[in-house]
Amino acid sequence: MEKEETPKWLEDLQQRSWEPEVLLSGIVLFGMFKVPPLLDKVLVFFKSQFYSTTTDVDNLVGIFKLGIYWLILGLILHLICRGVWVGMVGLSYTFPNGVRVEELKFKNRFKTRIEKIPPFQRVIINLEKLCSSLFSLSFMLFMSIVGAYLYFFTLLVLPFFIGVMVQGSVNFTNSFVFEIYVVVVMVIAILGLVDFLTLGFFRRFTLISKVYWPIHVAISALTLGKYYRPIYFAFVSNSNKWVLFLILTLFTVLSLFGLDETTSDVYDGSSFSRLNFWHARDQRLRVYSGYYEDQNEELFSYQAQIPSDIIDGNVLRLFIPAGIAREDSIRANINYDSLVAASKGLTRDARDMPAIQNFYHIYIDDSLLINYPLFYHYRLRTSQPGYLAYIDISSLPMGMHRLEVGGPPSMYRNRWASIPFFRELDASERKSTSPAQEEDDGYFQVKPGLPR
DSSP states (O other): OOOOOOOHHHHHHHHTTHHHHHHHHHHHHHHHTTHHHHHHHHHHHHHHHTOSSOOHHHHHHHHHHHHHHHHHHHHHHHHHHHHHHHHHHHHHHHOTTOOOHHHHOOOHHHHHHHHTSOOHHHHHHHHHHHHHHHHHHHHHHHHHHHHHHHHHIIIIIHHHHHHHHHHSSSGGGGSHHHHHHHHHHHHHHHHHHHHHHTTSGGGSSHHHHHHHHHHHHHHHHHTTGGGTHHHHHHHHHHSOHHHHHHHHHHHHHHHHHHHHHHTSOTTOOOTTOOOSSOOTTOTTTOOOGGGBTTTOSSOOOSSOBBSOSEEOSSEEEEEEEOOHHHHHHHHHHTTHHHHHHHTTTSOHHHHHHHHHHHHOEEEETTEEOOSOOEEEEEETTTTEEEEEEEEEOTTSOSEEEEEEEEOOTTTOSSOSEEEEEEEOOOHHHHHOOOHHHHHHHHHTSOOTTOOO
16 A cells, blocks of 8 residues: 655644644643533533433533543643653753763662663653643543543433423333333443443454444444544554553543542532541431522522521521423322313413422421412522422421421422521510510529629
């Protein structure tokens, strides 16, 4: 095969490749540090508007964030190596003779070790290759994770949204056909991952390669393989295969562990914590900041929210966000069709509100509330539609209490939100003590003018 002649401009660019590498590394790093917080906000918006519980969208956003973290790590290592490379270039100009062994006057093994140090020119060339490899490898790993994101988005998330739009609910996910479809998608993904880690194992055998070919074509198209395939096979054909296999395996294992961190609650505060006596996931013992409006401007609950953790009035305002999943549960909890047929003369709001009010169960100190007013409400600060309840707490004594929100016990075993709050009595309530108590208080007061 005749070797293609390299254009002069490409040779010049290859020799000066460090310039665009350093420039791109700096620009991309600056932008990449800002992307994960934006993705968190997108995820919060999606969960607040559609599904309050963890869904596949959490995993997809987590995968994308993980790819960004790998890219950030690779580019930081690239800039560090480029810094060493620049230092070696300057050092070779300052000391053109390199290490002068005769001036050191070392003996025995110390002298032998110094003599093995390669010339500065060879060190600079090796560092140049390492830096360019790190730069390319960083984008290859990033594109491979983004490709995995696109694969699952195209084959799982997109059909899910189409099914919700067609059927108006998520009940189709429980069908046998959909479960088989998910299994097939996962098996194909595992085959592609094995082939990726083994550097093309399925492509080395005649019969297996024929069977794997359509799978490879599908995976390559869905994961945008053509954009990182040249980098992948350049490493496969020019590097130590065992070293590359270990690097890709380590990358995959760390990505699986990292995915658990990137898909967990971003406001949990327990990531990488070594504290043995602090457990943020214990709902009964923690005070989640998102339950309170005054705690944080960006942090809010998908389940319920009250104004503050200290309530000093007689009315407790409770906001319950609405979501598509909750509406499906409300429809399943009542005979919605018969309700509509029996209420044709009423407005939609009038016939919907009793169903909503019967669905949401509100407890204070494990006592179920009844006949509490419930209204439609749109929260501008968090862009959340939901329901607003005004709860009379004038009979509650001063001290700690717990408000809980859940659904019908027949449908939900656990309650969604458990919100502790402290009821603080105002000045007028504190003065309204009994006459007997006032008399006792007066008896123990020190009378003026008595002899000491």
